[in-house]
Amino acid sequence: xxxxxxxxxxxxxxxxxxxxxxxxxxxxxxxxxxxxxxxxxxxxxxxxxxxxxxxxxxxxxxxxxxxxxxxxxxxxxxxxxxxxxxxxxxxxxxxxx
Amino acid sequence: xxxxxxxxxxxxxxxxxxxxxxxxxxxxxxxxxxxxxxxxxxxxxxxxxxxxxxxxxxxxxxxxxxxxxxxxxxxxxxxxxxxxxxxxxxxxxxxxxxxxxxxxxxxxxxxxxxxxxxxxxxxxxxxxxxxxxxxxxxxxxxxxxxxxxxxxxxxxxxxxxxxxxxxxxxxxxxxxxxxxxxxxxxxxxxxxxxxxxxxxxxxxxxxxxxxxxxxxxxxxxxxxxxxxxxxxxxxxxxxxxxxxxxxxxxxxxxxxxxxxxxxxxxxxxxxxxxxxxxxxxxxxxxxxxxxxxxxxxxxxxxxxxxxxxxxxxxxxxxxxxxxxxxxxxxxxxxxxxxxxxxxxxxxxxxxxxxxxxxxxxxxxxxxxxxxxxxxxxxxxxxxxxxxxxxxxxxxxxxxxxxxxxxxxxxxxxxxxxxxxxxxxxxxxxxxxxxxxxxxxxxxxxxxxxxxxxxxxxxxxxxxxxxxxxxxxxxxxxxxxxxxxxxxxxxxxxxxxxxxxxxxxxxxxxxxxxxxxxxxxxxx
Amino acid sequence: xxxxxxxxxxxxxxxxxxxxxxxxxxxxxxxxxxxxxxxxxxxxxxxxxxxxxxxxxxxxxxxxxxxxxxxxxxxxxxxxxxxxxxxxxxxxxxxxxxxxxxxxxxxxxxxxxxxxxxxxxxxxxxxxxxxxxxxxxxxxxxxxxxxxxxxxxxxxxxxxxxxxxxxxxxxxxxxxxxxxxxxxxxxxxxxxxxxxxxxxxxxxxxxxxxxxxxxxxxxxxxxxxxxxxxxxxxxxxxxxxxxxxxxxxxxxxxxxxxxxxxxxxxxxxxxxxxxxxxxxxxxxxxxxxxxx
Numbered sequence: 001x002x003x004x005x006x007x008x009x010x011x012x013x014x015x016x017x018x019x020x021x022x023x024x025x026x027x028x029x030x031x032x033x034x035x036x037x038x039x040x041x042x043x044x045x046x047x048x049x050x051x052x053x054x055x056x057x058x059x060x061x062x063x064x065x066x067x068x069x070x071x072x073x074x075x076x077x078x079x080x081x082x083x084x085x086x087x088x089x090x091x092x093x094x095x096x097x
Numbered sequence: 098x099x100x101x102x103x104x105x106x107x108x109x110x111x112x113x114x115x116x117x118x119x120x121x122x123x124x125x126x127x128x129x130x131x132x133x134x135x136x137x138x139x140x141x142x143x144x145x146x147x148x149x150x151x152x153x154x155x156x157x158x159x160x161x162x163x164x165x166x167x168x169x170x171x172x173x174x175x176x177x178x179x180x181x182x183x184x185x186x187x188x189x190x191x192x193x194x195x196x197x198x199x200x201x202x203x204x205x206x207x208x209x210x211x212x213x214x215x216x217x218x219x220x221x222x223x224x225x226x227x228x229x230x231x232x233x234x235x236x237x238x239x240x241x242x243x244x245x246x247x248x249x250x251x252x253x254x255x256x257x258x259x260x261x262x263x264x265x266x267x268x269x270x271x272x273x274x275x276x277x278x279x280x281x282x283x284x285x286x287x288x289x290x291x292x293x294x295x296x297x298x299x300x301x302x303x304x305x306x307x308x309x310x311x312x313x314x315x316x317x318x319x320x321x322x323x324x325x326x327x328x329x330x331x332x333x334x335x336x337x338x339x340x341x342x343x344x345x346x347x348x349x350x351x352x353x354x355x356x357x358x359x360x361x362x363x364x365x366x367x368x369x370x371x372x373x374x375x376x377x378x379x380x381x382x383x384x385x386x387x388x389x390x391x392x393x394x395x396x397x398x399x400x401x402x403x404x405x406x407x408x409x410x411x412x413x414x415x416x417x418x419x420x421x422x423x424x425x426x427x428x429x430x431x432x433x434x435x436x437x438x439x440x441x442x443x444x445x446x447x448x449x450x451x452x453x454x455x456x457x458x459x460x461x462x463x464x465x466x467x468x469x470x471x472x473x474x475x476x477x478x479x480x481x482x483x484x485x486x487x488x489x490x491x492x493x494x495x496x497x498x499x500x501x502x503x504x505x506x507x508x509x510x511x512x513x514x515x516x517x518x519x520x521x522x523x524x525x526x527x528x529x530x531x532x533x534x535x536x537x538x539x540x541x542x543x544x545x546x547x548x549x550x551x552x553x554x555x556x557x558x559x560x561x562x563x564x565x566x567x568x569x570x571x572x573x574x575x576x577x578x579x580x581x582x583x584x585x586x587x588x589x590x591x592x593x594x595x596x597x598x599x600x601x602x603x604x605x606x607x608x609x610x611x612x613x614x615x616x617x618x619x620x
Numbered sequence: 621x622x623x624x625x626x627x628x629x630x631x632x633x634x635x636x637x638x639x640x641x642x643x644x645x646x647x648x649x650x651x652x653x654x655x656x657x658x659x660x661x662x663x664x665x666x667x668x669x670x671x672x673x674x675x676x677x678x679x680x681x682x683x684x685x686x687x688x689x690x691x692x693x694x695x696x697x698x699x700x701x702x703x704x705x706x707x708x709x710x711x712x713x714x715x716x717x718x719x720x721x722x723x724x725x726x727x728x729x730x731x732x733x734x735x736x737x738x739x740x741x742x743x744x745x746x747x748x749x750x751x752x753x754x755x756x757x758x759x760x761x762x763x764x765x766x767x768x769x770x771x772x773x774x775x776x777x778x779x780x781x782x783x784x785x786x787x788x789x790x791x792x793x794x795x796x797x798x799x800x801x802x803x804x805x806x807x808x809x810x811x812x813x814x815x816x817x818x819x820x821x822x823x824x825x826x827x828x829x830x831x832x833x834x835x836x837x838x839x840x841x842x843x844x845x846x847x848x849x850x851x852x853x854x855x856x857x858x859x860x861x862x863x864x865x866x867x868x869x870x871x872x873x874x875x876x877x878x879x880x881x882x883x884x885x886x887x888x889x890x891x892x893x894x895x896x897x898x899x900x901x902x903x904x905x906x907x908x909x910x911x912x
Contacts, residue, residue: 014527015527015528036527037497037498037527037528037529037592039498039499039593039595039596040497040498040528040529040592040593040595041528041589041590041592041593042593043593044590044593068527069526069527069528069529070528071528071588071589071590072590
């Protein structure tokens with residue numbers, strides 16, 4: 001999946017996360033994480049993000065995350081939505097997600 | 098009786114100022130002081146008797162500065178404040194600024210509690226004006242700074258009962274108490290329920306007024322003498338200052354606390370009420386205490402419906418009083434209110450109006466070493482928690498990140514004093530589990546906690562087999578505390594342990610004066 | 621809890637906090653909504669959220685329903701593809717007007733089940749009828765698929781189409797409710813009532829629930845957890861009903877033990893409707909905690 005524009009998904013409400021995905025052509029993955037549970041779940045959040053990026057074959061992107069205590073499944077959902085938006089894809093292969 | 102019978106009773110004579118002959122001693126009266134004039138030995142009495150043109154006797158001074166100077170406050174002494182003005186308090190910051198300007202240093206601050214509004218204390222700590230703190234709670238930026246190692250001495254966190262005990266036993270010797278009061282007369286009779294800054298009960302301040310070496314009242318409402326009924330007595334007070342405002346009325350008391358519409362709080366309240374209903378403790382003449390949180394208040398709504406239906410009355414409600422309790426009291430469902438702290442405008446109105454809504458001081462409320470405190474008489478208490486662990490230990494002082502953001506309050510006092518203590522909390526807040534393996538900081542020991550009630554299930558302390566059996570009969574959703582912990586972890590994932598520095602920034606004192614835990618500096 | 625559907629709690633598909641906690645209030649079913657409560661520009665994010673939630677979170681046995689967008693919108697097909705993969709218990713079709721609406725969804729669901737290697741018939745369907753034409757076609761709709769477990773009335777669009785509005789008495793809905801109910805019963809499936817939209821009017825909710833229970837509905841859709849307790853209370857059987865139902869159940873056991881085909885109680889024969897009603901009473905009683 002190639003990220004060629006900006007995609008955002010999520011909110012800043014409690015238990016949610018706002019994720020912005022931007023192009024980062026050829027410069028790899030950059031993750032900018034800000035979380036109210038950084039101390040307890042920072043590593044886990046990064047791990048989930050990495051997994052998603054690998055699954056969707058994203059190699060270059062700037063991911064900005066503002067987390068308000070979202071569960072892993074919410075982080076995945078918001079990241080997937082932001083990535084597909086940023087890649088301009090509107091039909092999804094659900095069986096691969 | 099003198100052992101040396103038969104010996105001369107009298108050993109020499111004085112002549113007093115009226116010319117009467119008075120023995121220097123007589124039997125077991127080893128020293129008799131001769132009369133020396135009507136006002137000679139009573140320095141505080143008016144000496145202008147009969148002179149109507151002189152100003153009336155009063156204890157007013159013009160400024161806080163004058164009062165501080167008159168009080169003899171010196172480096173190294175202990176000063177105290179109360180927290181009845183909650184986040185509307187203006188007194189602490191006002192007085193500390195004056196003390197700092199006078200160059201007094203190395204003070205111990207023994208406030209009954211501190212709030213987010215007390216952020217300016219950070220500069221007084223940095224400048225060495227305050228070097229030690231005793232308090233029930235800490236919040237906001239001050240708490241954050243202390244958690245990051247602001248002070249050399251650790252803060253001592255005590256319960257409301259523990260503070261009263263420490264003051265009565267002389268462990269905390271207050272040199273000067275600065276007590277903001279919503280009304281006072283010129284001679285120091287003060288109460289909390291009249292005036293624009295009314296806060297209701299002055300229960301925490303009463304202990305300070307009774308035991309402090311010097312007592313300075315600060316009021317924005319000077320009233321005609323005698324200001325009866327009074328909570329702080331003229332015989333305890335040294336100086337009085339009139340200022341424009343002692344607090345922000347909007348933040349001192351909220352309007353009548355409404356029952357929450359938050360469905361999660363209502364669910365927790367319903368579960369808590371079900372526990373109470375089935376516990377066997379809800380019987381004619383029972384007594385109870387609730388907190389001021391949304392779910393806690395909502396419990397009283399369910400209780401009210403049930404009490405009306407079953408024609409039950411409670412003998413008394415204790416502690417922080419809210420409009421819910423006042424309503425039940427005025428409807429005749431709770432016979433008496435014992436009020437150490439009034440939470441809203443209804444409670445403030447009621448304590449001034451209702452004969453059986455009584456003000457109690459912190460020692461009467463919860464001092465574990467006096468001859469009998471009210472928490473010992475309470476049947477049911479509903480308490481909150483930041484964290485509970487699998488041993489039922491409760492943390493109400495530090496967040497899951499280890500930063501101080503709470504208050505010990507009456508938590509450990511009521512938990513052990515009551516017949517049935519309920520801890521109510523959502524199982525997960527955002528992503529943060531409430532039921533955990535080990536709490537960050539123990540404030541209340543698990544042996545005093547009976548039932549943990551969450552939105553996702555209820556756990557009974559295995560010590561309380563009686564309660565467990567009663568709840569089981571009602572078919573409530575019972576789990577072991579470990580099951581609740583696992584449930585939370587399945588949803589939120591396992592958290593990483595929070596990292597701390599070696600330095601201890603806080604000591605948590607149990608109500609009896611022993612240290613139950615320490616708080617370390619966060620990384 | 622048997623197949624009780626007294627309360628079906630709407631959860632907006634875009635709200636992460638509500639999705640996380642959807643089952644704590646113990647409604648009989650949770651209905652995640654991808655349709656009207658989700659704005660046009662958040663259709664994709666809501667779909668991703670519900671997709672991941674259903675695949676990850678444990679709703680502890682509470683029935684899960686997803687209301688999808690209609691096939692006449694750009695979102696319907698993708699909703700079905702995503703949701704079949706995520707496997708809720710039930711997919712709810714909005715604005716059903718004809719049996720063909722159900723058949724179209726059925727065909728797509730079947731294709732997706734095969735693609736994902738799920739057993740055919742894994743996903744059940746529910747159809748909401750929200751228009752005069754739908755009401756006319758209630759019976760054919762109710763019979764349109766073996767996957768269909770119930771039909772529901774959606775009142776807001778319906779009353780607007782009928783050039784009227786909702787009233788406390790519900791006169792304007794009486795015919796539609798009755799027709800949908802009879803169609804459901806004739807087809808042997810559930811009949812579910814519409815939402816009561818003023819969450820602060822508990823009295824009104826109670827009045828309406830008593831009305832639809834008396835008509836014979838199985839339950840209602842609800843928009844707030846606060847509506848659960850009053851509805852469950854109304855659907856709880858009375859004590860004497862439970863006592864009688866227990867005695868019927870015992871009589872059945874006795875008859876079985878004796879190998880007798882005839883069930884009798886107090887000297888009277890207990891026939892099939894009484895047996896069915898007794899079992900339903902016991903189901904309801906057990907759900908309300910009055911019987912274990």
